[in-house]
Amino acid sequence: MxxxxxxxxxxxxxxxxxxxxxxxxxxxxxxxxxxxxxxxxxxxxxxxxxxxxxxxxxxxxxxxxxxxxxxxxxxxxxxxxxxxxxxxxxxxxxxxxxxxxxxxxxxxxxxxxxxxxxxxxxxxxxxxxxxxxxxxxxxxxxxxxxxxxxxxxxxxxxxxxxxxxxxxxxxxxxxxxxxxxxxxxxxxxxxxxxxxxxxxxxxxxxxxxxxMEPRQIARVVRQQEALFGSVYEGLIAVDSEGFITAINRNARKMLGLSSPGRQWLGKPITDVVQPAGFFTENIAQKRQDVVCTFNGLNVIANRGAIHCSHGAPAGVIVSFRSKDEISTLNAQLTQIKQYVESLRTLRHEHLNWMSTLSGLLQMKEYDRVLEMVKGESQAQQELIDTLRRSFNDRQVAGLLFGKSQRARELGLVLNIAPGSQLFQLPDGLDSTEFSAIVGNLLDNAFDASLKNPDGNKIIELYLSDEGTEVVIDVADQGCGVPEALREAIFEQGVSTKTDNKDAHGIGLYLIVSYISRCGGVITLEDNEPCGSLFSVFIPKVKESNDSTDYDSDC
Structure with a gap:
């Protein structure tokens, strides 16, 4: 007892x-x-x-x-x-x-x-x-x-x-x-x-x-360790003084840190990651999809603040992934998107064609059928031949062909200005990144044109690498950019698509990051009589003294 x-x-x-x-x-x-x-x-x-x-x-x-x-x-x-x-x-x-x-x-x-x-x-x-x-x-x-x-x-x-x-x-x-x-x-x-x-x-x-009880805290710690280990991205947690409090295996692998994770705990982030400004500067500010360089590795990084019980920032947690992996995935997704858009457009047109051809055949208008088939086939082939002659990069050519078909499906016209050509990509940009710049500008022009019923529904594209710069001009007669957003339109999270819940304001931000990395500039002007004109100027060869490789905050 x-x-x-x-x-x-x-x-x-x-x-x-x-x-x-x-x-x-x-x-x-x-x-x-x-x-x-x-x-x-x-x-x-x-x-x-x-x-x-x-x-x-x-x-x-x-x-x-x-x-x-x-x-x-x-x-x-x-x-x-x-x-x-x-x-x-x-x-x-x-x-x-x-x-x-x-x-x-x-x-x-x-x-x-x-x-x-x-x-x-x-x-x-x-x-x-x-x-x-x-x-x-x-x-x-x-x-x-x-x-x-x-x-x-x-x-x-x-x-x-x-x-x-x-x-x-x-x-x-x-x-x-x-x-x-x-x-x-x-x-x-x-x-x-x-x-x-x-x-x-x-x-x-x-x-x-x-x-919480100690057993609950122990369970949370074990869950955190398991979560850190299972996440494919690199994760690093840093306190407000700049000392590492947690780091997962993928982060150590990407940063070239071979020692066990516990050895790095408590060390200054400046001794582990170079440059470390993304971990220590303005830690109360949330950052998303920022292009950075960590220990020579190009990454896409996100940052969230850790707050104390009274609201003061107690540190940050940074997740990042190799930009090469993102670029590969982006290239795959871009090609798939182009294929889907092209197939959808062609299917829509072929359905209309088949209906028209069926009617003409039933009416025994065989000459008209033959003429219609030859005319459409010739127009498609001329567009393909023009794109092949003027644009050596097949991904860019495929993008423009897909955007032309997409414009027709939306009831718009994409005019590629005479004299457009691209035989050499700018130094520092690959096909996927350059296609992302052109594709985002055209998508924005499509959206703006559809919002303005008074416009002529024509989007003008001029793309040329003649001279020492690659020049991209995209003009539309859409709704334009409000004056209040002119100064902030290129910042992350800012978008004119206020009626679209899926709009994140990332497109122009990524364009600026790519262009700035190569030492180029982008300008925004009003188009006459309405709409906007985006102009991009990217040097073919980046100047050696240009040290702005990536986001200046990184």
Missing amino acids: PGKEKMGVLRFFQQIAFPLRIFLLLLLVSTLLIAALGQYLSASFEDYLLNHVRDMAMNQARIIASNDSLIAAVKNRDSTRLGAIVGKLSTGSDFDYVVIGDSHSIRLYHPNPAKIGYPMQWTKPGALEKGESYFITGEGSIGMAMRAKTPIFDEQGKVIGVVSLGYLVSKIDSWRLDFLLPLAGVFVVILVILMLLSWLFAAHIRRQMLG
Whole structure:
């Protein structure tokens, strides 16, 4: 049964909330410390008080025993004289009584005259013969007292009597209480203060632990480690001082860090990643899809702030992925999108064609059928031949063919200006990135043209690499860019497509990042009579002193 009761108490204690357990533990420890300190101080004061009373009683007894008048009165056995002398000596003293006896311990003086002539109590055998002074405690004729006894010597040094000076135990107890009661009050106040501090400390722990139990925190930590390990992207968490608090295996692999992850914890991010501005600058600001360079690796990075309970930034967590992987995926997705758009357009046109051809055949208009087939086939082939002659990059040519078909499907016209050509991509841009620039500009022009019913639905494209720069001009007669967005239209998250929930404001931002990386510029002007004109100028060969490879914030 005792073992079961102990296990039950232990289980009950474990079920109590952790902050409450901390409070109870601190309260128990404080109570034990206060009790131990009280016991120590009480015992120390007890020893001090007894020693003090003994010293004081013996000194006073020896002073009385050395009084010449008292010695003479003892010799003459003059009890009246002894009473007068003791009364005078006791004035201003705190002892309770004095008893004087002769050399045989027969009382010569006693506060109670009826006790005179009787033997003194609590005497030590042989003490008077040897001239010894001693203490003795016991119940006497006046009460329980602690007595100091010392012999009385005459001029020749012979013992002629004894002085017994006593302090009642009740008085000593009252002195003890006078000290212990205030001390107990102080201990109670200290205990109350410790209880309050313990409760505040427990509440602080509860806040720091977000109200979770240690087992819950351990589970969260294990989940975080598993989550960090399972994420394919690189993840690095940094505190507000710039020290690494977490890093996953993929991040170490991409950054070329071969040591175990725990070795990097607590190290400055500036010693691990170069450059480290993305981790330490303006950490309260959320960043998304930023092109950066970490340890020579081109990455697409995202950053989210970690906030304290009071809202202040406590650090950041950065996720990133190799830009080469993103570019490969983007190329695949771009080609698939172009194929889908082309097939959708062709399917739509072929359905119309088949309907028209079916009607003409039923009407036996064979010449018209033959003419229609030849005309359409010739127009498609001319467009393909023109794109092949003017654009060496097949991905760019395929993009323009797909956009032409998409424009026709939307009821728009994409005019590629005469003289357009592209035989050399700008230094620093691959086919996918260059196609992304042209494709985003054309998509924006399509959307703007569809929003303006008064426009001519024509989008003009001029693309040329003649000279030292690659020039891209995209003009439309769409809704234009509002004046309020002119300054911020190229920033991430800014979009004119306010009616589209899927618009993220990333297209123009990515265009600017690609162009800036190559040392180029992009301008926005009003098109006449309405719409916008985007112009891009990218040097074919990037200047060697241009150090702006990627986003300046990285």
